[in-house]
Amino acid sequence: MPPTTPQPPVAPPPVPSLPDLAITRAADMAMSPHPDRGAKLRQCIDRLPQAEASTALTLVERRIEEAICRLGLEDVLAFDVGGLEDGLKLVHVLEQGSGGEWRATGRFIRLAAIYRLTPNGSLPLRLSADALPSPTAFHQLPLIMALYKIIGHSLAHQGTSLALQQANNDGAYRIGDQSFRVVPLSELPANHPYRSGYQRTDPVIRHEDLLFPSFWSFLVRLLVGMGNRYRLIRRINHDDPRYRRLLTETITKQQGGIAVDYRRDFGDLNHANPDDDRRLVIVSGFRPNERVAAHLEVWGRIDLLTTEASAGGRSQPLTVRFPTSLPLWRAVLSHFHLGHRVINRFRLIL
Incomplete structure (x- = not known):
């Protein structure tokens, strides 16, 4: 048996810079469901000298651009950053999950544009931090549903908004005239085929007599049904x-x-x-x-x-x-x- 060639050690991940660490922490505060953390961040921002606030905003805008490029979203999404707090919120949202949730959202947006569900059938969608759900709502929703909530209000079919809305107090939601609900893992029988791949960030969905292994699959089925x-x-x-x-x-x-x-x-x-x-x-x-x-x-x-x-x-x-x-x-x-x-x-x- 030939000798095994030794492999070079795997390089450690790059150490984030202090400004990057500061942006990450501030972004978490900006989208924290705890109001006192957001209030403390706003106090810090208000105390910044103008030159420092301008430098911080430039770094945040660069971080947003890097995230959009990394996720392959340049053709589908553009953000009006606004102020520093808004930019930090966008950083937090873009860096949630594995990245797969945002890439799936990008694929959906491209299809939606071809189906002329975006304004004038055009891309990119231009959004501001005003499109973000409240921090509490964002963290309560499964991640891919929270991402859809950001873009849904920009989509419409035959004059009907495709925004994600709560349908009632029993956990039902609605997109357009289609109602659905999240099926928790605990409801699936032990031998159910959708149980082993269940993802809390993209959960199983019930729509009438149809069952979908993920919210993404429900969205695509809804989309292609529009003609x-x-x-x-x-x-x-x-x-x-x-x-x-x-x-x-x-x-x-x-x-x-x-x-x-x-x-x-x-x-x-x-x-x-x-x-x-x-x-x-x-x-x-x-x-x-x-x-x-x-x-x-x-x-x-x-x-x-x-x-x-x-x-x-x-x-x-x-x-x-x-x-x-x-x-x-x-x-x-x-x-x-x-x-x-x-x-x-x-x-x-x-």
Whole structure:
């Protein structure tokens, strides 16, 4: 057996500078649910000489820009920082969680813009600290719901605001005319498939007779239900192993899509019929600079949906009519050996 080559020691993480540590502590105070901490911070800010306050604001603005770049949000969000306290609040909010929650929010915002749910269908969304929920509300909500609350008031569908609102005192919420509630981990049966991956920052959601493993998946399902221009339908046997793989196997962004799972359980958490499992595979619209939103719906049949305007008449082949969407659909389907069967045998609904 050849000798093992010694590996160099892993470099320790960089030590934050004193100004960075001071900003972190002040940001925590700015968004603290304890009012006395926020009051003490404001007293400190009020006592700062103008030159020092200006220098501190510059450092805070730089910290916000660094966070936005690190999270890949440059194309979707822009913040009007305002004063020093507002900037510190934004620092705190941008640095919460693992980063995955903000990246998921960014993907949702890109899709929302294509669906014309943002003002004039444009990006970036420009927000100020006034858009932030109160510190108490921010920390009471699961993190990804708190992040959606920041942007939701900027979104609308057919004139209806998509702000996150409390629906009643029983823990129900509403977005537009759709009500839902958070399902706590304690309610899920021991063998429930959504139990092992439960995340308190992005929890299981109940919406009518549908159950979603996360708030993110509920948001995406809500979004795509707001309309696509074209739908291609292909019925397929539930028992086809290729269909089962498309429905259940991991799909990565490197394979061309994002899988969004949910199930119709008729309100019964013990319902376990695999035929009621459903999946969306988002293949376009979540990356920067994409202008078409396209996805697959897998629910006992496979539907292909897109916002892409047809580039040809009904007699034209799909390669001509949907030059952007077709290769993306095909890439995912071909991975499961379904490309020819689905795409070449379809019924088109305008």
